[in-house]
Amino acid sequence: MGSQVLPQALHWIPRSSTQCIPSKRLGFSTVLSRGPFVSHGVSVSAKPIGWNLGFFVNAQVKDSFVVRAEANEEAEANESIEEEQNEAVQAQGDVVVAVEAESEDKVEEEEVKAPRKPRVKLGDIMGILNKRAVEASESERPIPDIRTGDVVEIKLEVPENRRRLSIYKGIVMSRQNAGIHTTIRIRRIIAGIGVEIVFPLYSPNIKEIKVVSHRKVRRARLYYLRDKLPRLSTFK
Amino acid sequence: MAASLASKWSRVGRSLLGGLGNNLSGLSSTSHEMASGNFLSQQQRTFIQMRTVLKVVDNSGAKTVMCIQPLKGRKVARLGDTIVASVKEAMPTGKVKKGQVVHAVVVRAAMQHGRFDGSEVRFDDNAVVLVNKAGEPTGTRVFGPVPHELRRKKHVSILTLAEHLA
Numbered sequence: 398m399g400s401q402v403l404p405q406a407l408h409w410i411p412r413s414s415t416q417c418i419p420s421k422r423l424g425f426s427t428v429l430s431r432g433p434f435v436s437h438g439v440s441v442s443a444k445p446i447g448w449n450l451g452f453f454v455n456a457q458v459k460d461s462f463v464v465r466a467e468a469n470e471e472a473e474a475n476e477s478i479e480e481e482q483n484e485a486v487q488a489q490g491d492v493v494v495a496v497e498a499e500s501e502d503k504v505e506e507e508e509v510k511a512p513r514k515p516r517v518k519l520g521d522i523m524g525i526l527n528k529r530a531v532e533a534s535e536s537e538r539p540i541p542d543i544r545t546g547d548v549v550e551i552k553l554e555v556p557e558n559r560r561r562l563s564i565y566k567g568i569v570m571s572r573q574n575a576g577i578h579t580t581i582r583i584r585r586i587i588a589g590i591g592v593e594i595v596f597p598l599y600s601p602n603i604k605e606i607k608v609v610s611h612r613k614v615r616r617a618r619l620y621y622l623r624d625k626l627p628r629l630s631t632f633k
Numbered sequence: 634m635a636a637s638l639a640s641k642w643s644r645v646g647r648s649l650l651g652g653l654g655n656n657l658s659g660l661s662s663t664s665h666e667m668a669s670g671n672f673l674s675q676q677q678r679t680f681i682q683m684r685t686v687l688k689v690v691d692n693s694g695a696k697t698v699m700c701i702q703p704l705k706g707r708k709v710a711r712l713g714d715t716i717v718a719s720v721k722e723a724m725p726t727g728k729v730k731k732g733q734v735v736h737a738v739v740v741r742a743a744m745q746h747g748r749f750d751g752s753e754v755r756f757d758d759n760a761v762v763l764v765n766k767a768g769e770p771t772g773t774r775v776f777g778p779v780p781h782e783l784r785r786k787k788h789v790s791i792l793t794l795a796e797h798l799a
Contacts, residue, residue, distance in 0.1 A: 555781060557785070563798075580751075587778040587797055588777045588778045590756055590757055590758060590760075590777045590778055591756065591757035592757070592799050593745075594752060595752055596752050597751040600750055623757070
């Protein structure tokens with residue numbers, strides 16, 4: 398679908414066909430998510446599709462950006478593209494001519510634009526994604542505050558056992574915090590044998606979590622319970 | 634905390650490797666030594682392999698068996714796998730005798746077994762149920778909890794005999 402762009406793109410300065418745009422550039426994705434662009438006969442649909450296909454198309458995508466910037470220099474709707482493309486272009490450290498032309502436009506149109514949001518750094522991405530996932534899960538089913546030493550009861554939907562919910566009761570031996578994969582380890586003596594199960598707290602399979610009681614413990618991880626009498630891990 | 638996480642992840646990583654590579658049994662034994670030397674004393678529970686002694690939890694007459702070989706061409710066995718085992722201890726009145734070579738299904742393993750929803754299950758002991766070559770249990774009762782994993786492995790007959798489903 399780069400070929401959709403090509404007829405016009407070929408006339409423009411062919412640049413940076415060897416460059417790769419790192420897919421992590423959030424600036425790029427925000428461009429794609431902004432409103433409808435003014436089309437100049439260059440099809441807009443090429444861009445999102447190109448974006449999904451990865452690096453080798455990105456070169457053509459970038460050409461299309463350049464095409465559009467130069468074609469629509471007078472169109473103020475493109476200030477956003479230019480501005481983002483400006484960063485992309487500058488970060489590549491490659492193009493000289495277009496940059497100068499566009500930076501003038503950028504300066505003029507910056508006052509018109511709303512203040513920019515702070516740039517998201519690479520290191521923050523996982524934290525943000527995790528927080529979003531946790532919030533999404535919390536809105537569907539709030540999780541009570543669970544700490545080591547709580548005796549909890551979990552109702553779990555097991556896909557293999559579709560008839561009714563499995564109930565797991567036991568003492569929380571540990572809680573490992575890892576964003577969306579925050580897990581708790583439940584221990585219980587079942588039919589004479591100690592069983593420990595690790596549950597991801599934000600799993601959609603968990604239908605209900607209830608804190609039944611609490612035992613005072615002076616540890617964050619109760620691994621000592623494995624060596625103790627079974628009586629200490631038994632919960633009716 | 635970081636060290637315990639690291640050892641937990643290394644355990645998971647090692648269990649993912651299960652069945653691959655000839656150096657695996659060497660790996661598991663060295664990891665076990667390392668773990669006991671670790672000051673946090675995280676217990677590294679590993680696979681069921683040759684010479685592993687397992688408890689028998691049905692009423693077939695055997696008390697303990699020793700694993701000879703995991704089946705299906707595997708290097709090591711885990712929860713739900715079938716093994717070839719030799720009976721080490723048996724009740725005097727039972728269907729199997731000491732020294733007999735039998736097939737068995739692992740129903741409880743001390744090594745954690747990951748499930749598809751991200752949960753993990755582990756038991757306090759290693760236990761098997763004796764089966765015949767076709768996969769039907771030799772005994773008529775199964776004691777203790779058994780995991781859901783047996784359903785996937787098509788050991789439904791053992792599941793129906795079980796007294797508790799973990």
